[in-house]
Amino acid sequence: MALIIDNKKLSEGIFLMRVSSDLRPARPGQFVMLRPKGDGLFLSRPISVMDCENGVWTFLYKTVGKGTEAMSELRPGDEIHMFGPMGRGFCEVISSERIRRAVLIGGGMGIAPMYSLAKALRKTGAHVKIHLGFTEEPILRREFADVADELMINVGGYVTDDVKFDGGTVFFACGPTPMMRAAAGKAREAGAEMVVSLESRMACGLGACLGCTIDTTLGSKSVCKDGPCFRYEEVTDLGK
């Protein structure tokens, strides 16, 4: 059983929800399937794990439809259906052991998984620089500053404009498709290694329904099970 600890509105339509659950801990980049109780929603929603420590799970989400709107109405003590964690995290794509310098790029709600990734990478001794991009007011600035060696914030522009891509650093990106395409273009140019975390509509969240199939250089893959983290160059949609 998962219970809401708190569900705070950070800015218009953006919420930070903490949930207590004894599910096995998530690795950075994994997601869970969440569904508020009741008959209002049929399917669960895949939501990226921002943080997961001692049974406390933190989720950052934006209200974009019926599911997230219902989620935003949850109050402390309310029950929520939650299963997971699901998928392949960032460090199952590139092992953290071989990362000395990492640059994490998050745009919009794509900043969420960068938080636990930054924490994990710094534990292994890597230097972590975080770039966050927002269209309007920045959120969680202090929280991200606490887990980064360097933090850069971009408001209203292209977060990727601030990022210097180079071959000796491992890059991680999560955000809207145009941001991901721009990052992929720059990584390709610089010959940099980069892991991206993708988003998709899902029904099952574990590779059974095939609702989230994407084209990759290795054939069809499920975002939920084979991802959501991929090497950017494998993802056909991130272009040549």
Add this chain to the structure above:
Amino acid sequence: MGNDLLRTEFLGVQMKNPVIAASGTFGFGREYEEFFDPSILGGVSSKGLTLEPSRGNRGIRVWETPMGMLNSIGLENPGVEHFRDHEAKNMRRLGCAVIANLGGHSLEDYVRGAEILNDCDIDILELNISCPNVKSGGMAFGTDPVQAADVTSRVKSVTRHPLMVKLTPNAGDIALVARACEEAGADGLSLINTVLGMAIDVKAERAVFDNVYAGLSGPAVMPIALRMVHQVAKAVSIPVSGLGGIATAEDAIAFIMAGASTVQVGASTFRDPMAMVKIIRGMEEYAVKKGLKNIQDIRGIV
């Protein structure tokens, strides 16, 4: 669950219980292993197979609806030969009845696919003449009694497996199609496949799905499915597997009362990965409470 309350014989196959994971919702049987051991199920029906591997449809593929969902997967699958060489053996190890679901775009596809499946150790061949999400063939075979009978008799003449034909609710008269399949040699029937539906993105002023129409499933379709199972079970003498929106033990029991020998659970597993476990447990509790010797005692009582 070590007793015989739910034990069911279906098309000559002994099953622990009448609960089958519906095609297209349970992969090849391993996807939900983290949640429960698939050997507790009566059976698993494979992802719909086609002669050639298929990438499936482009664009949005799943869409939530009031207590249900639309899907437009389009039979993404690795092909019958890949199934024969890989998944079939793995499915046999699941420890429950193995059903291979075969789709097709032409009569020849179905026949050739069935021939290839003769090389597999499966229990039942489920002939999918009801997929609404492929452009050619698929559902077209299931909406017309003459074509349904034709493909059934052709496949029956080549397959060595018990043949169950999966029917579409999008036929004019499903009982007519059911009788045609029975006369053509089907050993059993499963119904319903998804109901043809549609979603429009009002903001974008266009259809949500690239294929425009898609298949509706989930509790929203259950009353339709139940009515059709009731009609078909009365119209034929071969066993029927009922499906369409089953989410609880009570739903499953209703299908059996309507005349189904087995039930299949699909979309509800997406909502709750433990749905089938709860359904099996609930059916058993019901059988105990009602003092039934076997769950089949209530088959067709309505």
